[in-house]
Amino acid sequence: xxxxxxxxTRRSIRKFEGRAVPRELLERILRAAxxxxxxxxxxxxxxxxxxxxxxxxxxxxxxxxxxxxxxxAAGILVCHDPSLEKLAGYWVQxxxxxxxxxxxxxxxxxxxxxxxxxxxxxxxxxxxxxxLGLPExxxxxxxxALGYPAEVIPARDTYLADRVKWLG
Amino acid sequence: xxxxxxxxTRRSIRKFEGRAVPRELLERILRAAxxxxxxxxxxxxxxxxxxxxxxxxxxxxxxxxxxxxxxxAAGILVCHDPSLEKLAGYWVQxxxxxxxxxxxxxxxxxxxxxxxxxxxxxxxxxxxxxxLGLPExxxxxxxxALGYPAEVIPARDTYLADRVKWLG
Numbered sequence: 444x445x446x447x448x449x450x451x452t453r454r455s456i457r458k459f460e461g462r463a464v465p466r467e468l469l470e471r472i473l474r475a476a477x478x479x480x481x482x483x484x485x486x487x488x489x490x491x492x493x494x495x496x497x498x499x500x501x502x503x504x505x506x507x508x509x510x511x512x513x514x515x516a517a518g519i520l521v522c523h524d525p526s527l528e529k530l531a532g533y534w535v536q537x538x539x540x541x542x543x544x545x546x547x548x549x550x551x552x553x554x555x556x557x558x559x560x561x562x563x564x565x566x567x568x569x570x571x572x573x574x575l576g577l578p579e580x581x582x583x584x585x586x587x588a589l590g591y592p593a594e595v596i597p598a599r600d601t602y603l604a605d606r607v608k609w610l611g
Numbered sequence: 612x613x614x615x616x617x618x619x620t621r622r623s624i625r626k627f628e629g630r631a632v633p634r635e636l637l638e639r640i641l642r643a644a645x646x647x648x649x650x651x652x653x654x655x656x657x658x659x660x661x662x663x664x665x666x667x668x669x670x671x672x673x674x675x676x677x678x679x680x681x682x683x684a685a686g687i688l689v690c691h692d693p694s695l696e697k698l699a700g701y702w703v704q705x706x707x708x709x710x711x712x713x714x715x716x717x718x719x720x721x722x723x724x725x726x727x728x729x730x731x732x733x734x735x736x737x738x739x740x741x742x743l744g745l746p747e748x749x750x751x752x753x754x755x756a757l758g759y760p761a762e763v764i765p766a767r768d769t770y771l772a773d774r775v776k777w778l779g
Contacts (some may be wrong), residue, residue, distance in 0.1 A: 445614065445719075446614045510641055601646055609662070
């Protein structure tokens with residue numbers, strides 16, 4: 444899929460078919476995530492891939508915005524590992540760039556995806572830590588629900604000319 | 612350009628040709644930025660496009676990491692407008708997703724780009740605010756230097772299998 448087309452047509456998908464996402468596709472998505480830029484190339488990310496339906500369904504128990512986790516076939520938790528940080532304060536941006544790559548790669552591969560926020564809400568961070576047994580200090584930033592889409596959401600035009608100031 | 616190829620081959624470009632970036636391309640890049648997802652679809656972003664060489668060169672005066680601004684033909688400052696926020700705390704992630712879209716769109720259009728961090732470093736935020744006359748309260752998150760690339764940086768493999776934990 445063309446890059447600009449993927450960016451333009453990607454929408455948050457919350458309804459999924461039951462079939463599993465092949466591990467090969469998940470690896471391609473993780474490769475895309477790790478291609479993101481990061482401050483001083485610190486790449487302070489770690490990923491937990493969840494394909495167990497029981498675990499996935501429990502996300503919605505502590506996260507009211509995690510409707511997509513009720514049906515998804517897989518999920519990727521994007522976590523920050525402070526021991527890998529080189530330049531203080533940029534890790535949320537780095538990991539968010541990686542998360543956006545996940546969404547775009549999934550869409551380009553024919554999957555649907557939905558970004559579910561974790562950081563900086565303590566109950567969401569704690570929920571993921573407890574559910575997935577994260578190592579001490581790791582910070583869950585975002586969880587992406589993934590699967591073959593069971594809904595079609597049309598592209599929309601979100602360009603707002605009045606959000607842009609032109610100088611020079 | 613194919614989406615996965617764009618994600619894989621995008622590198623930070625810091626050397627640029629002198630020629631200007633057509634406004635039509637900058638508008639396509641801004642459209643890509645505004646296609647990013649955001650918490651509750653808040654889209655709290657504002658953009659300042661800088662095409663004035665005098666302004667661009669001054670970025671490196673307050674930002675030691677802004678080498679790319681010394682040569683770039685244009686820059687886009689991605690700012691948060693708190694008056695547009697709906698769900699507290701997610702704006703850094705939203706704007707970072709928009710910034711990653713800028714990098715990928717630029718690369719797909721044959722341009723080079725480099726992400727220069729602003730938030731959360733007070734001197735960088737203040738430098739951009741003063742230089743570009745931002746409205747009170749707006750927060751500069753990232754500045755992207757843009758231009759026709761004058762260097763070729765090969766793609767690299769950044770996949771690290773030990774950063775992934777598989778569950779289920």
